[in-house]
Amino acid sequence: xxxxxxxxxxxxxxxxxxxxxxxxxxxxxLSGGATLVAMxxxxxxxxxxxxxxxxxxxxxxxxxxADGGVRIGAFTRHAETAACALLRGPxxxxxxxxxxxxxxxxxxxxTIGGSISFADxxxxxxxxxxxxxxxxxxxxxxxxxxxxxxxxxVDWYTTALEPGEIVTAVLLAGTRAGxxxxxxxxxxxxxxATASAAVCIDAAGPVRAAIGSxxxxxxxxxxxxxxxxxxxxxxxxxxAAALLDALADPLDDVRGSAGYRRLLIPRLLLRAVxxxxxxxxx
Amino acid sequence: MxxxxxxxxxxxxxxxxxxxxxxxxxxxxxxxxxxxxxxHLTAAKRGCNQGVCGACTVEIDGVPMRSCLSLAHGCVExxxxxxxxxxxxxxxxxxxxxxxxxxxxxxxxCTPGMLVAAHALLAADPAPDEAAIRRALSGNLCRCTGxxxxxxxxxxxxxxxxxxxxxx
Numbered sequence: 001x002x003x004x005x006x007x008x009x010x011x012x013x014x015x016x017x018x019x020x021x022x023x024x025x026x027x028x029x030l031s032g033g034a035t036l037v038a039m040x041x042x043x044x045x046x047x048x049x050x051x052x053x054x055x056x057x058x059x060x061x062x063x064x065x066a067d068g069g070v071r072i073g074a075f076t077r078h079a080e081t082a083a084c085a086l087l088r089g090p091x092x093x094x095x096x097x098x099x100x101x102x103x104x105x106x107x108x109x110x111t112i113g114g115s116i117s118f119a120d121x122x123x124x125x126x127x128x129x130x131x132x133x134x135x136x137x138x139x140x141x142x143x144x145x146x147x148x149x150x151x152x153x154v155d156w157y158t159t160a161l162e163p164g165e166i167v168t169a170v171l172l173a174g175t176r177a178g179x180x181x182x183x184x185x186x187x188x189x190x191x192x193a194t195a196s197a198a199v200c201i202d203a204a205g206p207v208r209a210a211i212g213s214x215x216x217x218x219x220x221x222x223x224x225x226x227x228x229x230x231x232x233x234x235x236x237x238x239x240a241a242a243l244l245d246a247l248a249d250p251l252d253d254v255r256g257s258a259g260y261r262r263l264l265i266p267r268l269l270l271r272a273v274x275x276x277x278x279x280x281x282x
Numbered sequence: 283m284x285x286x287x288x289x290x291x292x293x294x295x296x297x298x299x300x301x302x303x304x305x306x307x308x309x310x311x312x313x314x315x316x317x318x319x320x321x322h323l324t325a326a327k328r329g330c331n332q333g334v335c336g337a338c339t340v341e342i343d344g345v346p347m348r349s350c351l352s353l354a355h356g357c358v359e360x361x362x363x364x365x366x367x368x369x370x371x372x373x374x375x376x377x378x379x380x381x382x383x384x385x386x387x388x389x390x391x392c393t394p395g396m397l398v399a400a401h402a403l404l405a406a407d408p409a410p411d412e413a414a415i416r417r418a419l420s421g422n423l424c425r426c427t428g429x430x431x432x433x434x435x436x437x438x439x440x441x442x443x444x445x446x447x448x449x450x
Binding site: 007008030034037038040048049050052054079104105106109189 | 292309310312332333334339345346351352355356399417418420421422
């Protein structure tokens with residue numbers, strides 16, 4: 001048996017990290033720790049090797065791209081994303097979602113790459129990234145690839161990541177004029193969403209909506225987006241909500257019954273559309 | 283005392299309150315376990331051990347974080363300050379006086395985490411309004427007080443610091 005390094009490993013580059021993960025299928029990538037360490041404390045996971053991503057410069061920070069887009073490094077903590085002025089117009093939905101995650105102390109720890117890789121349906125980023133039309137940059141030993149956020153979230157706690165791959169960045173296309181809103185309904189501040197709605201309005205017309213915490217992955221629908229892009233009356237929003245409701249598959253759990261979550265969908269969508277219209281950096 | 287240090291633990295050096303601490307920790311050993319069980323720095327409390335309750339809050343790299351969600355091995359070369367390391371600061375002293383004067387505790391289990399979180403708030407915002415205080419402390423659960431006196435104590439501490447011209 002070949003000697004696989006154990007303990008805390010400290011890659012300095014993405015290539016080093018993916019090589020370490022490829023060499024040991026049982027090694028786990030560690031980002032901010034907000035989720036992984038909680039699972040270790042609960043003895044759900046007891047890895048012998050952790051690939052610590054915190055010293056990889058490329059994964060850190062939020063950068064404006066030459067084409068006006070924004071690149072959020074996977075190791076960017078929620079507090080930094082919540083404060084980032086580059087995230088304006090429709091992309092502001094990501095900033096709003098970051099500001100609603102858990103509480104201030106956890107936002108100082110958790111990272112966007114770690115959060116979306118966990119892919120709990122109650123998280124705040126997934127519906128926001130789907131509504132924003134973000135793409136996820138993924139690295140493995142075979143190289144880099146990009147996946148649309150809507151395709152990244154595959155099922156309960158399941159993403160498009162293959163074993164040994166990590167998220168390296170969240171990419172938002174060229175900044176356009178427009179507005180955005182992320183509306184979260186939770187039992188208490190800091191809890192996972194009972195249900196949430198993310199809406200991005202491009203000043204040129206297109207509207208994208210996604211519902212969170214009402215199924216294994218964010219709920220979105222092309223027809224609902226087409227409808228909202230043409231007509232944002234209360235009646236049109238109600239029809240779009242009905243289309244989304246038809247695709248939703250909410251759970252009965254401690255945060256609310258499936259029926260209660262279905263009642264929230266049209267209400268949160270209406271609120272999100274109106275707040276997106278009113279958002280000041282539109 | 284039996285510690286929860288995992289088998290196969292290795293020695294690491296951590297920077298705790300400005301002092302180099304030579305400790306043993308397994309890969310799954312949290313900073314909180316090292317602080318409490320190895321170093322006997324017991325201000326940080328083990329409440330939920332899931333990052334929800336805030337009783338274990340300490341400063342890492344100068345910002346408040348959960349010591350229960352921080353692996354000890356991940357804290358190498360990152361300065362850690364616990365409440366024990368902050369007690370000489372004017373801000374913590376003002377907060378302690380205000381908490382005592384207001385009766386901002388009953389059992390006291392949440393208090394160290396509250397103080398560290400409030401310390402970070404006052405460092406960033408010396409004159410927070412009630413909403414800002416409630417936001418800043420929303421990750422610190424108290425099951426006794428109903429929070430009203432805690433919020434009042436933070437406001438009183440801010441007022442006292444402003445009156446005293448203290449800045450640290």
